[in-house]
Amino acid sequence: MKKNIFYHLIGIILFSIFFSSCVDEKDFDFDRMTTVTINPSVQLNKLVSEEISLNDFFNIDSIEGVNVTLQSDPGGDYLEFTYSFDTSVIPSIPVINVNPTNVVLPPLNLEGTSYTGDFYFPNLSQNMFTAEVDFPELEHGQTIDSIYLKGGELQINVNSNIDYSSYMIITCDEIRRKDNNATFNDTIYLSQSKRKSIGTNTTELSDYKIKLSDNKINFRYRLHISANGALHNYNVGLNIAINNIQFDAAYGKMGKFNVDFSDNIDIDFFKGSSISRFFEGEKFNLEKLFIDFKTETNNGIPSVININQFGVYDKDNVFHDAIVNPADRQINVNPASNLNSIGTSTKRVQFNVNLLNLLPQKLSFDASLALNPNNVNCFVVNNPYVKVQADIHIPFKGKLNDLDYDVEFYNDLYEGKNTEDNYADYIKEATIYLDMTNYFPISIGAELYGVDTNGNEIGKILNFNNGTDDVIINGANVDNHGNVISPSMKKTTISANSTNVSVLKKSKKIRLKLKLNTSSTNDGTKPFIRFRKESKIIINAGVDLKTNISINPFKK
């Protein structure tokens, strides 16, 4: 019985232990829950995978007014920027007014005679009478040998007291049809009325050309009378007028005279373009700079452009002449070889390349067009022009010497959290791994700064190579001509200490400051680098981020 009691007692005790000693309420007192901080780590091998091409840097294809082409020379291919502008000079054309000419034929004293039939005066056996019309003297000593008309009127008036039906035949060898070279012929019938007869013919001259003889036009004429009885003394007068002469071309000595022209042209290229930052400070040198002057004229007048001044105004509005060689100040303009052709010429002028480092804001030129300087026979057209186009060529072959280039991007990992406290709560440590492959023949040194909302740098975000070496990658390997042979590669581990992280947390933007130098060849020389559009830099960035997250779901 005692044993039974013992066993029963043991059983009851065990049951009691089993079901009653299980709960310690303090383990579940969530009012005493404290906040804990955990540090989940995120390690991303590829946070950023970016290919930056030359175009991304400079936005080459969208530079207004600039044409980018791929050129080549024996050293290889290279990009060339071309900026063009043109101007036109309109030389004045001769104004030709031919004064009316009155010609009085010798009197026909036939009083008392009688004749029936055709009566010619002068007689057919004699040469026709001749009347000279003087062609006017022109300005600048111009003399015209011939003129191709496109308008004008030849008006011939005949008046007499002939009392029979009559007409006058007029020819002119100097005036010929343009299409078949036929001599000008005209017959002017005289109206008859009581001893007074008049005749007038007007000829449109647009189909004619005039070839002058000693600046004169000779008209020949013969009078015809259909007589039928008694004749009288007759007086015949002739008036020849050439009005409103318009011409397609005038040949002859066109004289020599100058036309001045000048202009100021804004160069937007250097105003808003990011590329202009490269030229500033003489840290980027180009190999050369030249202008192709292209002339075009429809005139037959040989001429010469004399450049008095061709240069640029810098940001301080100071003029700098660009032409290095004085001989380059004269540009011959080839005339058109014949009517309806265009005369062209090109002249390449080397410019002072260093002017680009002044970030020219305005191109200025002042020149004079000397027409027919040797006073030779030539021709002038009715709508003459001389067009001068200047193509400024900038071969993109250059050297960089410690060029600083900044780029900013938003640090809106923290967007919506505007307080420093919020930023700080979530990041404990950050390490960035850069793996860069550089096809740019440019070495890159970098510094990364945090920028606040006012644009002020508030400290370094990252220390490259522990702050001992800012060069994160060397330039691609190049040959003596500046062509890229092979890319360079480098892996850089960049760690941020707590101070850097604090700056990162406060930063609205991140400013990447790059220091750029073009590559040198193996022997240490620094060639002019041939930049190509497809030049790029491949950036792979990873991050190891240790976060700070405070947790207490029971916090009231």
Place this chain on the structure above:
Amino acid sequence: MKKIFITIVFFISILLLNNSIKAQYSDITYFMRSTPYSYKMNPAQIPTSSFYFNLPFLSGINLDFKTSGFSYNDLIKRRDDDSLYFDFKGFYNSLSNSNYIKMNGNFEILGFGFNAGKKNYISFGIDMNFDSRLRFSRDLFGFLSGDKTFSNEAIQVSDNEILSLNSYISTSIGYTRVVNSKLNVGLRAKFILGLANITTEESKLQISQNDEGLTAQSNFLIRSSSMIGSLNLPGLNSSDSIEFNVDSDSIKSSIMKNKGFGIDFGATYKLNDKMILSLSVQDLGFIKWTANTTDIVSKNPNGTYTFTGFENISADSSFSQQIEQLSDSITNALDITTRRGEEYTTMLPTKVYVGYEWNFSKKHHLNALYKASIGSNYFDNYLSVFYALQLERYLNISLGNTFSFENSFKNNKPFNPSIAFNANLLIFNIYFGGSLNTSYNVAKMTGVNFFFGINSSFGYNNPFKENITEEKVENETQIPVKE
């Protein structure tokens, strides 16, 4: 003296090891033949009562909550000053590669059994069962604790069985036959109506990193069936909300759609007057789910998204814009939706029991039980030792421990104490008990089991009682008569 020694050693072993014991099961009732559970586990184990009647919803409530080995205290710890804090690192370390929280329940709706002659026992029962399991990745907490980053290895956000749920009503008819004085055999047939099911065929969400970048890959195929309606998940990018469409008209037609069948069978063999060896297989069967079947699937099966880094970062674009694009891309690649599912079949969680009872003293029993729990993606083994104090039909107090070896012996949890009490008061039979995991301290438990029930029972059959009339009367039942 021998009995006392064994008893003391057994008690001490439990008390000394209570800080490290894990897992708890109601297997202790296997040998408590006055409770319905023993008979449920092995239909050859004839109940000690000649007739029993299980009262609706009172005769069997069995609830089991269990984790894969972590406790409340692994996640929330207490300092010396009694303040509490989350310990993600400690929690991460306490987790294994396969972690789950599961809850099982069994409710007796109705049941009765009786002797049919001297050699037969017939039973009938209706009970409702549910089991659910939510699995989660250890890696998630490794990430939170900082021990796991994307760099060192792939992070499994979700492994291959994120969720399973099974709920059904089982109607059973059991028959037990006394073959001879040593051998009993039993069979129980179960006709099953499925209520609801969620079966995860695949639920992979993995994040890994290589030279290409950070890759997320997912593939989901979660089958579901419910008697009352279906889930509509329009997709993460859709403005439509998630809905569970209940069609009251279809409930009547669906109620008999999810049909299943299962059997339990077993045998007991009396080695001698003191020892009984038993074997049983429980819940060998299946449920065919056809009602309102809905699949939750990936829009792009095995869809992947690789984050290769932010690109085209300039003053005109921002990280947030790119993050937004990234979010859209990930969603498009990994989005899930629902579709009309096909019928599918799930197997019942089958258990195999091998029991050994030793009535080493008149009122004292030492029992051993091996259980194999077999499922679609697990094979768990449990070895239990129990001591029982049996005072005839009136009282049974059992204590014991279970050694568990889950997932084919890979995950060993050596000690799981359990205790059970059974008292027979005239026609009312009361039984309750439970088990704890890891510790008596709830904060350190990794699971708990509780069962309770009252039924009516009449008569007492002592399984160790020799039927002395066996040889003389051939047709007489071999069921032992009460003392």
